Amino acid sequence: MIAKISSTENLGGALGYNFKKVEKGEASILLAAELYQDKEGNYTMAEVFADMQALIPEKCRTKKTVFHCSLNPHPDEKLSDERLTQIAKEYMEALGYGNQPYIVFKHNDIAREHIHIVSLRVDGEGKKINDKFEKRRSKKITDALERIFGLIPSSKVANKAVEETPKVDIGKGNIKEQVSNVVRMVMKHYHFCSLGELNAIFSAYNLTVEEIKTEFRGKKYDGLVYVPTDDKGGKVSTPINASDIGRGVGYTAVQNRMQKSKQAIKPLISIIRYRVLQTMRTSPKTEEELQQRLEEQGLRVFIRKNESGRIYGITFIDDKEGIALNGSRLGKGYAANVFNAYFSNPAHNPFLDETLYGSPSVRLEPSILHPLQQNTEESDNLVDELIEDMADGSFLSTGNDDWREAAWQRKLRKLSKVNIRRRKH
Structure with a gap:
């Protein structure tokens, strides 16, 4: 189960998004805690808005007073309303919002049923609810809920999205849709810095x-185009402008993803470097042999050559963790020119040189090989930051509906605040 948390000052926008779904029959209200209910047992946006707005002090120093979260079970999960309600209660209690007014909506407008929760980040006295390391704590809570309720782990969602996304095949038509599916999956699952x-x-x-x-x-403009290729990397179709695919895949979005990735990759650099080093110490004779042995280590390698056959770039990819690292990012001893020199003369293997790469018998500490099992606060923070960035604002879907929903949410947030009081007069 993946949680997406956002904070905003637009209470009307957060409630309006969900109540519009209810009006269209695409959502239902599962629970409303500490909120007014009419005689028929129904909740209206005007009444819920008025209740929540009244609890926000006029001189509140917190600007983004609204908590908006979606909880997304695995697409294969089929949970009853009672179970979803129970999960929502447990989640809000554990996160520190158990005494806050909140409303839970179940969305069923797409195949993957999920819930949205709207609450307040401040109490009646204007004191802010503790949001320190909120996303890290949220991840630990959802992991615990998966175990308690026997849910399919969220890690399988990411793996399923990666495994089920096919190559772009221009012979199948709908090229733009195929490209969009690949780009959006990669932007959600992978970290890269170039x-x-x-x-x-x-x-x-x-x-x-x-x-x-x-x-x-x-005026100068920067942009991106996506180009379908064949298995050898040759271009086989007309470039597609990022703007033709939609938001979240253009120049600015990619640059932002690179910036976030710089911090996210840090915990895994030593692990990737260790795997590459141990592979190179087996002295693979050819690039094909290197590729095969790295695959046994859970890595994919992408080698770039110029027209004369010289290696000028090498990248190691861990598809499971969603990370791509150029050789030079692992250290000077892993740059492309080192691999070019090695494959030009495999008889001389610099990776066996203990003065350069350490003793062949050395092994990384368990805390480095298995970061998720560390008990120290520092190591937990590093791993949590990686998880936080991977899950930040993006549920890994197997179709196209989720990003449309996210786009609609962003559009609503940009609209002016809903003036409920004006309607009432």
């Missing part, structure tokens, strides 16, 4: 991305 690393990921899906620079009326 376009080269992103293209290394795309290589498994017969796709590449290119940066374009244009000038219009004296």
Whole structure:
């Protein structure tokens, strides 16, 4: 189960998004804690809004007073309303919102049923509910709820999305839709710090991305185009502008993803480096042999060569963890020119040099090999930050409906606040 948490000052927008779903028959109200209910047992947006608004002090120092969260079980889960309600209660209690007014909506407008919760981040005295390490705590809570209720682990959601996303095949038609599915999955699941690393990921899906620079009326613009390729990386179709695919895949979005990835990759660099080192110490004779042995280590390698056959780029990809690292990011001893020199003369293996790479008998500490099992606060924080960034604002879907829903939420947030009081007068 994956939780997506957001904070906003737009109470009307958060409630309006969910109540519009209710009006269309695409959602239902499962629970309303500490909120007014009419004689028929129904809840209206005006009444819920008025109740929550009245609890926010006029001189409240917290600007983003609204808590909005969605809880997304695995698409294969079929949970009763009673079970979903129980999960919502347990989640809010554990996160520190058990005494807050909140309302729970179940959305059924797409195949994957999920719930949304709207609450307040401040109590009646204007004191802010503790949100320190909120997303980290949320991840631990959802993990615990998965165990308690016997739910399918959220890790399988990510793996399923990666495994079920096919290569782009121009022969099947709907090229833009195929490209969109691949790009959105990669943007949600993977961390990368350069376009080269992103293209290394795309290589498994017969796709590449290119940066374009244009000038219009004296102003310079940066953009991206996505180009379908064949299995050898050759372009086989007309480039598709990122703007034609939709929001969240353009130049700014990719740049933001790179910035977030810089922190997220830190806990895994030593692990990837260790696997590569141990593989190279088996002295693979060819690039194909290297690829095969790395796959046994759970890694995929993407090698870039110039026209003369010289290796000028090498990227290691862990599809399970969703991370791509250029060799140079592992350290100077793992740069592309080192691998080029090695494959030019495999008889001389620099990775066996203990003065450069350490003793062949050395082993990483268990805390490095298995970061999720660490007990220290520092290591927990590193892993939690990685998980937080991977789950931040994005549920990994197996279709197209989830990103449309997210886009609709963003649109609503940008609208002006709903003026409920004006309606009542």
